[in-house]
Amino acid sequence: MSQLSLTMAVVLVLAAAILVVGMARKIWLYAVTPAPLRIPTTPAPFTRTGAAFRVGREVMLFESLFKADKLLWVFSVLFHLGLLLVLVRHLRYFLPHAPEALVLIQPFGKLGGIAMVVGLLGLLARRVILPRIRYITSATDIGTLLLLIAIGASGLTMTYFIHTDIMGLKAFLASIPQFDLQPIPDDAPLVTHLLLVAGLLMITPFSKLLHMAGVFFSPTRNQCDDARTRRHVAPWARPYDQQR
């Protein structure tokens, strides 16, 4: 077993652990923090089902973003949809036998990779060109985009130019939980790609990437408009009822 394989295994496991624990902690905090007053942006659905659909539209269609800025919406959808396709495509590296559906979408996954990088370049260009956006951009905003672009670029390199040993990679990944490490294919694009991904996983719970959790907890979107018919006294606000 090589030094490299061991290092990579440790880094990946650590990154995954940070991601899971970090996100779980944040989600827990969001969930237990009360929302003492009803603040949905109206008009809002009257029912919880309606509010769930509203959040669903935000997550799947970026509904509010579409209202705000069509060009940004296009770049954003290219990137996120591309990323989603890429992620689904990646499942086959973790599954012993890829289901047929997964095999069928492989070509879309490849397109997804390109869409993702194109979208990211568009997002980056906005940050550089538009004075308003440049003003609100900090180093970490650029850094996050560059990191994702580097992940996409190293991935596409393997897809289109320097093919890596997929079977070897699968064997390596599958061997990690068994504590019987198989060697990782020793090529630069793959190692770079994996290290960058590990970096991304590690920063997720501590950065603006938290939006992927936040979007589900935003009171202006996930609350239904029922304050007129239901009282919503937060636990910390209960003593107030006695004061009157």
Next chain:
Amino acid sequence: MADFEVPPLADDIDTAAPPALAPNAMAHLKTFPAAPAHNEALGFPGQLVENWQERAIEKMGELLEKYRSLRVYLDSCVKCGACADKCHYFLGTGDPKNMPVARQDLLRSVYRYYFTPAGKLLGRLAGARKLTEAVLQEWYTYYHQCSQCRRCSVFCPYGIDTAEISMAAREIMDHIGLGQKYSNEIIGKVHKIGNNLGLPEPALANTLEGLEEDVLDATGVNVKFPLNVKGAEVLLVTPSADFFAEPHVDGLIGYAKVFHQAGVSWTLSSHASEAANFAMFIGSYDQMHKVANRIRQAAIDLGVKRIVFGECGHAWRVAYSFLNTLAGPWDFLDPRYPRPQHILEFTHDLMMRGGIRFDKDANAGMVVTMHDSCNVARASGMGDRPGGQFVIPREVIKACVPKFVDMHPDTIHEKTFCCGGGGGLLTDDLMELRVKGAKPRMDALKQVVERDGVTNMVAICAICKSQFTKVMPKYGFDMGMVTSLHQLVSRAIRLGPGA
């Protein structure tokens, strides 16, 4: 008042570009801080406390545990800038710190520094800042240049509501002794006298008597304006500006005529002679609860069966979205009307049932448009379906006037622009901001004036009405264009038996 230039209105709002960035263009404009007595009356320290930094961070930590909105919103912003050009104060001033995301960042940077590993580790690289005197001054300046209108929230992909952040910032500042004069002084008056204007009971009674005489003279009908009548069916809670400001008072006369014609007994209360709840502006649950419960108390003391709110934007937000939580349950009200209603719900319902009828000729020659008030449009509702707050007022207007037109679709309904004076900013010391912040609304008004010959702009909020009458002349519009919705009702309603 300092000199400033009124921004030129757009020739064509469809092609108008957002303003060029003018860094610190509004940095000089600070609203007057509250005197110690005004802060102390609300239980806040009189002036900036010794260890204000520590206390501010402590308060921020407390608010993070109390408000999910704050916690989620401080974490989730991706700096996409979708909100950046949606704020009327940015559009009117070009000051980048008036972009909603930049306004949030003033607080977020401090949050990052004290509450997140990334901020502690990377500092400025991650946009984190220590809370210094300069930062505090920036908070004071720019969190008092936000009218909490929530337009940014409509466009943000996560619904991040800058109003929540600016309320939290004001709450923190109040707790270290840095309150705003305008809001805190007014809340003190509500506690002491019962209304924002500090109008005591005898003066109120006098005013109402005068109104009865005026209406009798004008119509020959004995329309009553009752005060503190026990056992009345309806308690009307209305912004105190309705008692004498123009055009507010014409709206009040309209409500009285509607009640008269409906044959419903009603009353005002001197204890709750104010619908406004400025405590919302300073983000204080505690104060908001106190102010809200005056209304519960008045309703119980007078033994009324229904509560109806007059035309007021943020008051309706509190009434619609918060009052049940703060001052409910309303189990003592008539089960057919088991919750506070808006006067427009009352009037509209009566109109639909044929209980009142209108004569459009009374408003002949008018071409009317409507300014949706931000708190009615984006923070509350009306009637029994979402969006009723847009439909119901328009149906009543259309029944009262010969011609109605809407302004540009990007400036009405939930995309409406703030009048420029909401959220505790309706004070002369912020006149420059108020004038500039009204620009987006004025742009849209100009378009319908030129295209459709609009003569009147209806508002259903006391703050909007006061703000517009003051700032519209600066843009060359007659202040008489500003119209209360129930002013149209008042002119058009048929009074008397068999009407």
